[in-house]
Amino acid sequence: MNENPNDHWRDWVSDIHSGFGDDGIAFLHTMDAVVRWGMARKIIPHSTPQAQCLKAVSEMGELADATLKGDLLEMRDAVGDVTVCLIMLCELADLDFKECLDAAFDEIKDRKGTLTKEGVFVKCEETDHD
Numbered sequence: 027m028n029e030n031p032n033d034h035w036r037d038w039v040s041d042i043h044s045g046f047g048d049d050g051i052a053f054l055h056t057m058d059a060v061v062r063w064g065m066a067r068k069i070i071p072h073s074t075p076q077a078q079c080l081k082a083v084s085e086m087g088e089l090a091d092a093t094l095k096g097d098l099l100e101m102r103d104a105v106g107d108v109t110v111c112l113i114m115l116c117e118l119a120d121l122d123f124k125e126c127l128d129a130a131f132d133e134i135k136d137r138k139g140t141l142t143k144e145g146v147f148v149k150c151e152e153t154d155h156d
């Protein structure tokens with residue numbers, strides 16, 4: 027677990043500020059507030075990555091339900107709840123949430139395939155790897 031959850035956020039500030047401006051800073055402040063909330067409630071360190079994973083899956087169920095119903099307010103709530111659980115999981119597992127997202131994006135960013143209107147993803151074989 028990170029001794030000070032602000033350490034890794036601080037490192038991102040200059041990068042994000044130059045790339046995303048005030049929205050990036052606001053995002054980091056929100057993530058920092060989520061971590062502090064988790065620490066104040068002792069979720070960090072008393073919960074476990076496994077418990078937060080199960081909670082995230084439960085919240086995903088709520089997101090699926092809201093999505094199927096087309097309920098945008100509930101979808102917004104559920105996306106937030108899933109994200110909070112994932113942030114808690116990362117803190118408990120000593121993972122950096124942004125690094126996880128960056129790694130996922132780094133893996134897909136050069137893919138050239140596209141999704142058809144029928145929902146089929148067509149890979150560009152020369153550049154896409156799985």
Ligand SMILES: [Mg+2]
Binds near residue numbers: 085088103104107
């Ligand atoms: Mg919920």
